[in-house]
Structure formats: structure tokens, C-alpha cells
Amino acid sequence: MALxxxxxxxxxxxxxxxxxxxxxxxxxxxxxxxxxxxxxKKAGEKFDRVTxxxxxxTFLEKGIIHAIPTADNSIxxxxxxxxxTEGHHHDHHIHFLCMHCHNTYCLDxxxxxxxxxxxxxxxxxxxxxxxxxxxxxxxxxxx
Amino acid sequence: MALxxxxxxxxxxxxxxxxxxxxxxxxxxxxxxxxxxxxxKKAGEKFDRVTxxxxxxTFLEKGIIHAIPTADNSIxxxxxxxxxTEGHHHDHHIHFLCMHCHNTYCLDxxxxxxxxxxxxxxxxxxxxxxxxxxxxxxxxxxx
DNA sequence: TACAAAAAGGCAACATTGTTGCAAAATGTG
DNA sequence: CACATTTTGCAACAATGTTGCCTTTTTGTA
Numbered sequence: 520m521a522l523x524x525x526x527x528x529x530x531x532x533x534x535x536x537x538x539x540x541x542x543x544x545x546x547x548x549x550x551x552x553x554x555x556x557x558x559x560k561k562a563g564e565k566f567d568r569v570t571x572x573x574x575x576x577t578f579l580e581k582g583i584i585h586a587i588p589t590a591d592n593s594i595x596x597x598x599x600x601x602x603x604t605e606g607h608h609h610d611h612h613i614h615f616l617c618m619h620c621h622n623t624y625c626l627d628x629x630x631x632x633x634x635x636x637x638x639x640x641x642x643x644x645x646x647x648x649x650x651x652x653x654x655x656x657x658x659x660x661x662x
Numbered sequence: 663m664a665l666x667x668x669x670x671x672x673x674x675x676x677x678x679x680x681x682x683x684x685x686x687x688x689x690x691x692x693x694x695x696x697x698x699x700x701x702x703k704k705a706g707e708k709f710d711r712v713t714x715x716x717x718x719x720t721f722l723e724k725g726i727i728h729a730i731p732t733a734d735n736s737i738x739x740x741x742x743x744x745x746x747t748e749g750h751h752h753d754h755h756i757h758f759l760c761m762h763c764h765n766t767y768c769l770d771x772x773x774x775x776x777x778x779x780x781x782x783x784x785x786x787x788x789x790x791x792x793x794x795x796x797x798x799x800x801x802x803x804x805x
Numbered sequence: 806t807a808c809a810a811a812a813a814g815g816c817a818a819c820a821t822t823g824t825t826g827c828a829a830a831a832t833g834t835g
Numbered sequence: 836c837a838c839a840t841t842t843t844g845c846a847a848c849a850a851t852g853t854t855g856c857c858t859t860t861t862t863g864t865a
Binding site: 586587588589590591592593594613615618626628629632633634635636637638639640641642643644645646647648649650651652653654657658 | 729730731732733734735736737756758761769771772775776777778779780781782783784785786787788789790791792793794795796797800801
Binding site: 712 | 825
């Protein structure tokens with residue numbers, strides 16, 4: 520695992536540092552997306568707030584993670600699939616926000632649908648956000 | 663126009679005040695969505711920041727406006743259609759963010775598509791965000 | 806391995822954004 | 836018009852993001 524993390528960093532021409540390894544491992548070990556706040560909390564007291572901001576920014580630019588829009592002023596981030604490279608995302612899955620556990624999941628198997636736009640509009644990127652109850656919570660609620 | 667604004671407020675059982683009239687008129691006179699910051703700027707020095715927050719909150723609760731998620735930490739708001747009432751939105755249009763003019767438009771004619779979720783997931787609300795170039799900007803750019 | 810250059814981290818100070826409590830002012834109603 | 840209720844503005848605060856600068860770490864190279 521530790522090897523895998525270093526490989527990801529190296530593949531993206533990033534120097535291997537403690538904070539990058541730590542933050543990347545948080546993403547690898549957590550199903551679902553993380554907000555900046557989540558990361559600060561999970562990382563403990565180890566890193567400066569500024570370092571977290573800068574690391575996330577770097578990961579975003581390199582295409583290691585992607586940002587997921589939300590309606591509550593707290594952007595969340597999740598790992599990209601392997602075929603994302605710098606400045607070239609292939610982010611066509613949809614995002615699912617569970618109202619119960621408040622996790623955000625990337626549903627990689629669900630592809631964003633085609634959208635017919637009015638004349639004159641040109642689409643570049645499509646984001647689909649679904650809000651509801653996730654698999655895990657559904658199971659425990661109906662129990 | 664002034665009458666219309668008061669009517670909207672009264673229909674929602676809100677007292678008619680200067681700030682509510684002003685903020686509502688901003689929405690009525692602006693094609694596209696507004697962020698909190700936009701409103702503060704457009705309103706000039708007239709209102710306290712807190713009043714803007716509280717007014718937006720109230721409008722949201724009453725179903726006069728709806729929130730549009732974004733990936734840049736600045737929620738935008740836009741007027742709801744007439745058939746939205748308190749706690750009961752009919753918000754099935756898609757949202758278009760223009761990368762050129764940075765406006766957000768509600769494309770009321772485009773209905774959110776059906777999404778087939780994996781087993782166990784239950785959808786409650788679907789938000790579609792399309793990023794690209796809008797009609798107006800396309801025209802001026804290709805010129 | 807040692808070293809210099811480059812990159813990243815930490816700190817402090819600051820800017821922006823959002824929240825809360827309370828007193829003053831405006832609103833709706835009889 | 837007077838009164839109860841609602842809304843506003845203010846002040847203080849909390850949380851979140853940003854910037855510059857200096858120190859530490861990392862990297863590539865000899």
C-alpha cells in the first residue's frame with residue numbers, strides 16, 4: 520500500500536512528502552468523498568491548514584482527485600480513476616449524496632446521460648448529483 | 663412590477679420590507695442565478711450582510727428561490743417556478759454554467775433525465791449541472 | 806554520499822465568509 | 836393609532852481561505 524501511494528505521486532511528477540502520502544492514503548482508505556474539513560480532522564493535528572489546502576490544490580491540478588459540487592458550501596473531493604491525467608479528466612460518472620450518512624459516493628458504473636441543450640448552448644462537462652439514501656443506509660433503515 | 667413583487671411576498675405570507683423587495687427585484691431583473699456575494703454587491707451599501715443571509719434563507723424555506731450547487735464554494739440562487747411552494751419544490755430543470763460569462767442559467771425546458779441507480783440506492787432529488795458556453799457568449803465568440 | 810537547487814511545509818498575518826444574540830426599528834392588525 | 840410580532844442592524848465572534856516569507860525537506864547530480 521505504501522508503495523502504491525508513492526507510485527501515484529511519482530507518476531504525477533510530484534515529490535514524495537509526508538503530507539501528500541498521508542492525505543492520499545486518507546482518500547485510498549475512505550469510501551466516498553472527503554471535504555477539506557474532513558481531511559483536517561482525520562489527519563489529526565499533524566498538518567498545517569495551509570498545507571492541506573495546497574496539497575488538495577496540487578492533486579486537483581494533477582488530476583489525482585476531482586471536486587464534487589454541493590449545495591451546502593463544502594466542496595468534496597474524491598479520487599479520480601486511473602485514466603485521468605493532468606488537465607484531462609474523464610469524469611463521467613455520477614455522484615450520490617446520502618441524506619442519511621451524509622457521505623458522497625462516486626457511482627463509477629453509472630454514466631452521465633446525454634443532455635439535449637437548446638440551440639446555441641455548447642456543453643463541455645456534465646455533472647450529475649443525485650441525493651437520496653445509499654445502499655448501506657437503506658439496509659439499516661428498513662431493518 | 664412593484665406590485666408583482668409585493669404579491670409574491672404576500673402569497674408566501676412574508677411581511678413586505680425594503681430588503682425583501684430589493685433582493686427579490688434583483689432576481690426578477692437578472693437573467694441567471696445570483697450568489698450571496700453578487701447580491702451584496704448589487705444591493706449597494708444598503709443592507710447589512712446579515713440581512714442578506716437571512717433573507718435568502720427565508721426565500722429558500724418558502725420556496726421562492728432554489729439553491730444551485732457549484733464546485734467553487736459559492737452557492738448560487740435562482741427564482742423558482744410558480745408551482746414551487748413551501749417545502750415542496752418542483753425543481754426538475756437543469757442548470758447551465760457558462761465558462762465565458764460565468765453566469766448560471768436555469769434551462770427550464772430541459773428536464774432532468776432518468777438515472778438508473780445501482781440496487782439499493784434510492785434517489786430523492788437529481789441535480790444536473792452542465793458547464794460550457796452559453797448562447798449569448800457563443801454568438802459573440804464565434805463572430 | 807554529499808551538495809546545491811528546487812520544491813514543499815510551517816508560521817503569521819490577513820481577508821473573506823458565515824453565525825449568533827440583542828436592542829432598535831419597521832410591519833401587520835385590530 | 837397603538838400594540839404585538841417580525842425584521843433589521845450592529846457588534847462580536849467563528850470558521851474558512853489566502854498570501855508572503857523563511858525554514859526544512861526532497862530531489863537530481865556529481
